[in-house]
Amino acid sequence: MFYFPKKFINVSIKKKLIFFTVSIVIVLSLFNIYFYYAFYKSTNEYNTILREYSDINNLSINLLESKESISKYINPYSEYIGDEHELENYDYNIMQSENLIDTLMNSSETLDTYLLIRAIKNSFSEYDSSIKKILDLKQDENNYNEFLRIKNNTNYIEQYIRQLIDVKLSEGAWYQNELSKYVKNIRKTYIVGVSLMIVLSFIYIIAFSNNISVPIKKLTFFAKNISEGMFKKEELVLNSSDEINILAKTLNQMASNIDIMINLERNLMNEELMRTKISNELSKAKFLSLQSQINPHFLFNTLNAISKYSMFENANKTTKLIEALAVILRYNLGSVKKHTLLNDELEIVRKYAIIQNSRFGNKFKFEIINKLEKEIVYIPRFIIQPLVENSFIHGLEAKDKRGKVRVKIKFSKYDKNTVIIKIIDNGVGISKDELLIMFDEDKNLKGDTTGIGLNNVRTRIILYTGREDSFVVRSKVDWGTIITIKINILRRT
């Protein structure tokens, strides 16, 4: 295949195109000039031959007319004898003849022609001087006889002229032959030149397209790699310094920049993940810290001891409450595992309800309808208790009448691996504004036993299930609230 030489590769595409166009225009122009010149030259030579033929012919006519005019002027039997007009015609013809002879002499190229023309010129001079001599004499019959003798002598001029015509004809034939050869050569040159130009143009176009299409293919492949996210592939290197190379360098730079941006983004994401991880670890650490500070065993044992004391002292209600608190405390501080048995979580909820009911003088009715009682189902920790607590604190605490909280748990109708948990209360309900505050951990400062707010539960459930609709709050002011959780169970036997 054809490629541009190395030096030419580095020239810009614009310059390559200009070079190609200018080259074609120059070559075509040179061809035109050359053909115009050749045509002009051959036409000119042909015209010269024709003019010479014409001049020789005119010379012959002039000779005849001069003889006729002078004959009329001199002939004593002629009605034009002594007619000045005839004499003027004679002079005119002689003068014309002399001019023609001079022209022919100047244009003569061969010695034969030159000698013939000189002979004609001398003969004309001799003829004219002889006539002039007769004209100076008296016009009588003797004179006229002398004129007839001179006139007969002019036959050799006519013979010279015929000879000149023959020579010129043979020269013309030779010229014509040369001219036809010349035209043939021009035609050959034209064909060869045009063919050469076509071939060279073809080579140039192939080289040009190769030098453009190959880098463009590379560019396309490179751009495709970029679009597929492969930024770290080898750098695109083209052996040229034209616009495509500039484009390649720009693409390299762009790929590099995108790579840097992506790495930056990745690093930021990693940092964010790290921050989240650290935050989680921090939460865990806080929990552990609290756990170690409280010393759960000590606290549980103490509560148990108090429970025993209260039992000895027949303080049944106190006993029940202390037991409930101990269970809640054990659950809250007992483990940092992510999952727990559903029944354990519900037990905590029951104990919590006992305390809350005691706290508010049995103002609330609490019930759990669990259709999964016999199942061993694991769920994320602390998802039901905070919501029940929310119902008590935000829903029922402010209600004057007896309130009710119900927790309903069942399998989904459509998927037996999905559990639906509903926390229903007939409390004061939550307005949209209040709900927004509840979902904002920073603003929701109302106390709870776990430090886990509504938003925390919602976020964890959505993260756990990956579905926004897995946590739905429906509430109406003065009517109540229903929180529905759809969650995939971790293990069910």
Add this chain to the structure above:
Amino acid sequence: MDNKIIQEYLEYLNLIHQFSVFENAVNTQRLIQNISNLLKYKFIRKDEIVTLKDEISFVDVILEIFIGKYGECVNYKSEINGNITDVYIPNYSVLTFVECSLFNSFESKENNLNLNLCIDYFERNIKIKIQDDNTANEYSKENTHLIDSVIFKYNSFFSMDSLIDINFNVNKNTIVKMEIPKIL
């Protein structure tokens, strides 16, 4: 957040305490009161600087809870110079070691625990010595983190190092020596 949770529990304890009053359960009331006070002191006042007197008073509370829970199982002796109990120390620094001694003793010891607390001047500084005779080689792992944080807090408060020295004497006893620089 920690305080928030503790306050909630304290509310529950208060509720239970009220029920115990209604039900006339005197010992229960007393224990709940003690545990409630201890929790308040330990958590609600955790970032406070307290007097040595306050700190020592809660030793009695802890012991009472302990005795109430396990019976008369601790022989506690204290030798405290009454003139020096107004000095300030970080909250729960002495009590942490007392707590640890009590908790550890029940993991390793069958007999009664002897616990001595001595506070007096020594070479112009105040020295606190907490000595027990439990046979555990060192405090349990659960307490290591807590003790480290107390040592850090204590040294940071006095801007000095090595103010607390803990000696575990294998199968014999544990002696904790705490120093309070005189300048304070």
